[in-house]
Amino acid sequence: MRTETTRPRTPEKRAANRPPRRYLTHAGLIVFGLIMLYPLLWMVSSSFKPTDEIFRDPGLIPSNFTPENYTEGWTALDRPFHHYMWNSAVVVLGSIVGNLIGCSMAAYAFARLEFFGKKLFFALMLGTIMLPIHVLIVPQYIMFSQLDWINTFYPLIVPKLLATDAFFIFLMVQFIRGLPKDLDEAARIDGCGHVRIFCRIILPLSLPALATTTIFTFIWTWNDFFSQLIFLTDPDMYTVPVALRTFIDVTSATSWGPLFALSAVALGPVFGFFLAGQRYLVKGIATTGIK
Amino acid sequence: MSTQQRNRPEAVPTADEPRPEQHRRGVRARPKNKDNLAALGFLGPWLLGLFLITAGPLAASLYFSFTDYNLIGEHDWVGVENYTRMLGDTRLHSALWVTFVYVFVSVPLQLAAALALAMLLDRGLRGLAFYRSVYYLPSLLGGSVAVAILWRQIFGEDGLINQVLAFVGIQGEGWVSHPDYALGTLIVLNVWTFGAPMVIFLAGLRQIPAMYYEAAAVDGAGPVHRFRHITVPMLTPIIFFNLVLQLINAFQTFTQAFIVSGGTGGPSDSTLFYTLYLYQRGFGAFDMGYASAMAWLLLLIIGGFTAVNFLASKYWVHYEN
Numbered sequence: 001m002r003t004e005t006t007r008p009r010t011p012e013k014r015a016a017n018r019p020p021r022r023y024l025t026h027a028g029l030i031v032f033g034l035i036m037l038y039p040l041l042w043m044v045s046s047s048f049k050p051t052d053e054i055f056r057d058p059g060l061i062p063s064n065f066t067p068e069n070y071t072e073g074w075t076a077l078d079r080p081f082h083h084y085m086w087n088s089a090v091v092v093l094g095s096i097v098g099n100l101i102g103c104s105m106a107a108y109a110f111a112r113l114e115f116f117g118k119k120l121f122f123a124l125m126l127g128t129i130m131l132p133i134h135v136l137i138v139p140q141y142i143m144f145s146q147l148d149w150i151n152t153f154y155p156l157i158v159p160k161l162l163a164t165d166a167f168f169i170f171l172m173v174q175f176i177r178g179l180p181k182d183l184d185e186a187a188r189i190d191g192c193g194h195v196r197i198f199c200r201i202i203l204p205l206s207l208p209a210l211a212t213t214t215i216f217t218f219i220w221t222w223n224d225f226f227s228q229l230i231f232l233t234d235p236d237m238y239t240v241p242v243a244l245r246t247f248i249d250v251t252s253a254t255s256w257g258p259l260f261a262l263s264a265v266a267l268g269p270v271f272g273f274f275l276a277g278q279r280y281l282v283k284g285i286a287t288t289g290i291k
Numbered sequence: 292m293s294t295q296q297r298n299r300p301e302a303v304p305t306a307d308e309p310r311p312e313q314h315r316r317g318v319r320a321r322p323k324n325k326d327n328l329a330a331l332g333f334l335g336p337w338l339l340g341l342f343l344i345t346a347g348p349l350a351a352s353l354y355f356s357f358t359d360y361n362l363i364g365e366h367d368w369v370g371v372e373n374y375t376r377m378l379g380d381t382r383l384h385s386a387l388w389v390t391f392v393y394v395f396v397s398v399p400l401q402l403a404a405a406l407a408l409a410m411l412l413d414r415g416l417r418g419l420a421f422y423r424s425v426y427y428l429p430s431l432l433g434g435s436v437a438v439a440i441l442w443r444q445i446f447g448e449d450g451l452i453n454q455v456l457a458f459v460g461i462q463g464e465g466w467v468s469h470p471d472y473a474l475g476t477l478i479v480l481n482v483w484t485f486g487a488p489m490v491i492f493l494a495g496l497r498q499i500p501a502m503y504y505e506a507a508a509v510d511g512a513g514p515v516h517r518f519r520h521i522t523v524p525m526l527t528p529i530i531f532f533n534l535v536l537q538l539i540n541a542f543q544t545f546t547q548a549f550i551v552s553g554g555t556g557g558p559s560d561s562t563l564f565y566t567l568y569l570y571q572r573g574f575g576a577f578d579m580g581y582a583s584a585m586a587w588l589l590l591l592i593i594g595g596f597t598a599v600n601f602l603a604s605k606y607w608v609h610y611e612n
Binding site: 022025026029033036037039040042043054055056057058101102103105106108109113114115116118121124125128130131132133134135136137138139140141142143145159161162163164169193194198219222223225226229230240241244245248249256259260262263264266267270271274278281282 | 324325326327329330331332333334335336337339340341343344345347348349351352355362411412414416418420422423424425426427428429431432434435436437438440441442443444445449450451454455458483490539542543545546549550553566569570573574579582583586587589590593594597
């Protein structure tokens with residue numbers, strides 16, 4: 001994005017760029033940003049405070065710095081907290097692989113192939129983006145419990161492999177359509193079939209779209225609560241969000257310290273992916289409007 | 292391709308979607324269905340998912356909504372009983388009320404904040420990427436259990452907000468445990484996640500040709516005038532897009548209400564969001580028939596509002612060319 005170098009276009013915008021006004025605008029934006037992020041910063045700092053201090057100290061510097069909340073929280077549930085993080089990691093990894101394979105295949109068909117009923121199927125695919133999960137959850141639960149899949153990760157991963165996250169199909173279709181067709185056609189003339197065109201030409205060129213899919217799948221699946229709450233009821237299978245929720249229930253209000261510590265740990269990976277993948281995130285939302 | 296075009300209501304079935312590339316180029320008319328077999332292969336997983344994970348369950352939940360089913364016994368056909376029961380279910384009515392208030396208060400506020408910040412950032416300032424990231428971060432975290440836990444603390448009786456208020460001598464309430472304010476804290480949470488629509492607005496603002504502003508400035512149009520007659524009309528496709536998306540999202544809010552109220556929707560059902568009540572009926576009471584009927588009502592509500600949005604868009608959304 002070349003935003004920084006663009007020239008302001010209106011008198012106000014130029015005025016805003018003259019030194020005094022400019023500093024004022026920056027000061028305002030920074031203060032506002034601080035207010036926005038303050039709750040998060042405060043949570044991280046409070047996770048190093050003794051619990052009684054959390055209720056007295058709205059500041060960011062712990063006066064009695066202690067890592068105890070982390071050690072206490074880590075072992076407060078049936079299993080150590082890394083057990084739940086591992087479970088979350090398995091679900092997330094499976095979902096990413098599933099989305100990458102399932103959605104890119106479907107996207108190739110919609111973007112490059114001519115087939116019977118294409119318009120209808122494309123419309124159906126777009127329609128499923130808007131479908132609330134709540135309409136499907138009861139029959140899905142019944143189906144998965146008949147398959148004996150409750151308290152396994154299959155109900156969370158298999159649908160991704162079957163490309164039910166149509167958002168990503170849409171994103172990849174948009175991207176593949178932007179790739180020059182001459183490349184595929186040249187490959188065709190050289191005798192390549194669709195499988196080879198897909199694997200050797202389209203996929204390597206679609207890396208940005210695949211990266212966006214990976215990052216969003218990571219963040220959404222890591223944060224997802226509703227379906228994990230429903231499909232995982234055995235404490236051994238709990239993922240991070242479900243484990244955190246149990247933590248509120250089993251402990252009283254006195255253990256905000258450990259609760260903050262674990263919440264900070266839960267947000268950590270999302271923050272990391274956010275830092276690493278900002279470019280793709282911004283591009284991704286600007287293209288499709290996903291959250 | 293401009294953002295306006297990209298953000299056209301493509302997310303809804305439009306007739307002209309799969310672009311007939313050949314027609315436009317008019318070079319070689321390829322046989323229409325020549326890739327049937329390959330398409331079946333590439334679409335195989337998706338088709339399976341469509342039938343097993345999406346369409347099948349969708350139909351099944353419609354069927355269950357006409358039965359009395361508690362997961363263990365038989366499902367007995369009860370006709371429209373689940374739907375008529377809704378008429379007398381006061382908790383359902385309050386869930387609808389709570390959800391509507393949440394959606395129709397928080398979404399406009401969120402979009403207004405998003406547009407205001409986007410316009411402020413679109414002034415050619417240095418460090419735009421930095422500010423954009425800072426404001427966007429809450430959108431990524433806002434739906435998580437961890438942030439909901441944080442919200443429960445900061446709006447609690449001894450929480451961060453009241454600690455700050457105490458500095459100016461105000462004795463605050465326990466906001467999350469007060470029936471009049473609990474919903475407000477969740478509205479604040481949703482407004483806090485204005486970053487995602489803001490990024491979309493920013494992309495849209497950058498598509499407005501500078502010459503419009505220059506011409507208006509030459510004609511002596513003031514900032515308010517330019518905002519009303521250039522920025523807003525040119526942005527309407529994006530405003531519309533954000534509105535549709537955020538409405539659909541907001542109707543489905545679950546995690547925040549569940550965590551903040553400890554799964555009860557309390558105090559006094561003041562945070563009993565529709566999806567939370569659905570969860571309680573379906574997976575607390577195992578009243579699967581009723582939960583299915585509720586799910587279909589939700590689908591109709593969301594579909595209805597989206598349809599109204601699209602119909603109304605003819606009157607206020609301007610597309611170029």
